[in-house]
């Protein structure tokens with residue numbers, strides 16, 4: 019495969035929905051779903067005579083993102099019309115920003131193979147989303163248009179062609195997504211389309227300085243699709259070049275069913291968007307006081323938080339990164355640690371739980387931390403039960419799962435489900451006696467010097483006690499009974 | 503009140519005083535206007551829709567308020583009409599285009615809301631050039647409108663119905679919109695007063711957009727005072743139009759009668775030189791001389807970039823129009839044709855059947871001007887002309903309070919005369935587009951009848967930004983001195 023002789027160069031364009039309650043130019047709800055066209059009004063339907071009234075929260079959120087990403091926030095930016103015909107675009111143009119966007123420059127930090135670097139950004143601009151065409155619902159075969167999304171605020175974050183592998187591209191998206199979620203400006207939801215990505219992909223021979231011709235790939239709504247699409251596209255472009263051909267600049271659509279990209283628009287059909295300044299909106303002018311106020315209220319970002327966890331709590335880089343990838347998870351961890359009583363020992367235990375069983379349960383259930391029945395206080399209480407020997411490891415896992423799924427107080431769950439550890443010597447002795455009585459041969463060999471069999475006896479006793487025996491007590495009782 | 507004819511001759515302010523004094527009821531005024539429309543509009547063609555029922559209900563409500571001593575203000579109970587470019591909830595709004603067939607707006611334009619909140623009685627929707635594109639009202643897809651002074655002539659455009667209805671005594675005040683002269687030119691042709699306010703003085707919310715950076719709604723009245731009374735109600739910030747100004751609205755009545763003494767009137771001499779028909783030039787010069795007699799000072803001013811105005815206007819306005827008219831695609835409202843022909847078939851068939859020749863011409867001009875590779879040479883250059891024009895006016899207003907000149911090069915032309923020559927039609931706007939490009943207020947006030955043709959001539963007054971008060975004061979000084987025009991002859995013959 020000649021692919022190894024080539025290097026991929028990528029730039030990503032991320033469309034992130036800004037999490038305002040209402041749309042960018044009208045008062046309609048931005049809630050996902052709903053009956054088609056339930057969240058519409060004359061403005062977002064593009065009826066004659068309507069004018070856009072700017073939602074200031076959108077500007078605030080875009081500035082927040084820009085500041086967090088180290089961009090230059092422009093004190094004056096200009097709205098522009100991007101003109102094209104499509105049924106889901108009610109006005110026949112999209113209000114966006116073109117020549118003078120709200121943010122320029124900046125970067126997104128990534129770590130690949132242990133190496134940290136900052137991927138350069140070109141710009142961030144604000145724009146309105148379009149609606150969607152709905153096919154196959156009407157009895158007569160006609161299509162419909164749902165404009166619930168029309169006018170939902172987006173920011174488009176455009177990177178430089180500064181990504182040189184699929185791993186880098188993936189890390190870039192994860193880092194950017196985490197930052198936006200931390201800022202509270204985006205919910206990071208790829209499936210519902212509130213975090214979408216287009217990729218500009220080109221290849222060049224290793225060592226070449228000039229960029230190759232790029233193709234824009236659309237419809238990458240999962241990390242997996244991004245990987246598949248880019249892998250396919252790199253192979254395709256390399257084959258074209260190796261075959262003596264030239265890569266044609268075009269927009270290609272990723273088809274997840276076939277794992278392929280294919281050309282979306284032919285050249286004759288290429289769009290001329292006829293951008294011009296939006297006459298219905300004055301230039302957007304920001305004063306320093308506003309920008310400084312937004313800067314003052316920026317939260318701690320994932321990398322700063324992970325560094326703090328390593329420095330102050332002695333957590334490993336791996337644990338710290340897992341805990342901080344999502345702001346809500348990190349906040350859950352902080353609250354659990356506060357409830358437990360801060361300290362490096364507690365931090366390590368809680369990190370193991372949060373990154374282990376809690377993360378597994380969250381993945382399985384698909385629930386966000388806000389929807390968990392497990393609260394930070396309950397997790398702290400459960401770990402304290404383990405510390406106190408009230409419940410053992412297997413019992414604690416069961417208790418956690420029960421609390422996560424059904425709620426309840428950990429101590430009560432342990433009790434009600436009979437998960438408590440048995441430390442009572444009498445009970446352990448009874449179980450040990452039963453095991454030893456039926457294992458005469460093994461006892462003989464143990465006493466003959468095969469002390470490795472202790473593990474066998476412990477296992478049998480635990481089994482006899484349905485896993486609830488306190489391991490320390492079980493060991494002590496067995497040692498005494500088997501004797502020297 | 504002795505008779506309907508006398509009632510209909512009242513100005514808006516005259517009717518308002520009669521309503522306040524209880525000498526006449528809103529019902530009587532409304533019935534008189536409806537009867538007049540019924541009797542004359544077959545010949546004039548000013549109305550595209552008459553909303554008699556709504557008008558009668560609102561008149562009754564106004565009379566009830568008057569009976570309680572709770573009149574809302576000068577417009578309460580006054581029958582008015584608006585250009586059919588303003589959206590009216592529950593009443594079809596056509597922009598005089600086939601493409602809006604069947605479109606009944608779910609909301610009222612901001613200015614319609616304001617008029618009705620002030621108690622005004624809306625009689626109906628007035629004729630215009632399709633999408634306000636034209637200078638003769640002949641581009642109406644519904645029917646042409648006729649000039650009450652001579653039914654064979656144009657009332658001007660695009661707000662032809664708004665001016666003709668006033669001249670025909672069908673309403674006591676009207677609203678129009680002015681993108682390049684669409685209020686002032688018909689006002690001049692029909693012998694009424696028309697005011698294009700400063701860009702941003704009046705909300706554009708709910709006005710079918712033609713060229714967004716130039717469009718401005720404004721009043722037309724039979725007297726200067728009528729225009730002032732209407733502007734008083736419609737002016738002011740509207741949070742739904744971010745281009746509307748937050749600047750407080752002046753009291754337009756306060757200085758109205760202060761006369762011309764102490765005013766400095768700037769005269770761009772080039773505007774009276776070549777290209778202006780002799781009779782029009784004579785009346786304009788007489789008006790200037792009258793100002794001097796009334797104590798105003800005349801100074802010459804230079805507006806050297808005026809000559810680029812038409813070219814810049816006919817790039818910017820079509821460019822914005824090409825974008826504003828993209829929403830008429832058959833998908834959500836209005837006309838839909840060729841639905842079986844797939845998406846592109848539907849777009850093509852709908853727009854081919856729905857738009858008349860002039861919107862099509864402008865959509866093509868504008869699309870071209872905005873296209874990749876042409877944008878800098880056309881649209882951007884035209885924007886630079888705007889800046890130069892604005893500077894011309896700034897310099898001129900260092901030396902004068904108002905600028906005075908002709909509204910149009912000639913009086914109302916005959917219907918059909920310029921239909922085949924779009925460029926000649928565009929040149930009608932030569933003196934008016936500069937106001938829109940520079941975002942300034944402009945007013946047209948009658949300055950007598952053409953010496954031979956016996957048709958009205960308009961004097962154009964242009965003011966500093968947001969200084970409508972001075973324009974109205976200067977116009978009133980001329981009006982008071984000249985007295986009213988005679989009744990238009992066309993309808994009485």
Ligand SMILES: [Zn+2]
Pocket residue numbers: 041044045046057058059060061062063169
């Ligand atoms: Zn809406």
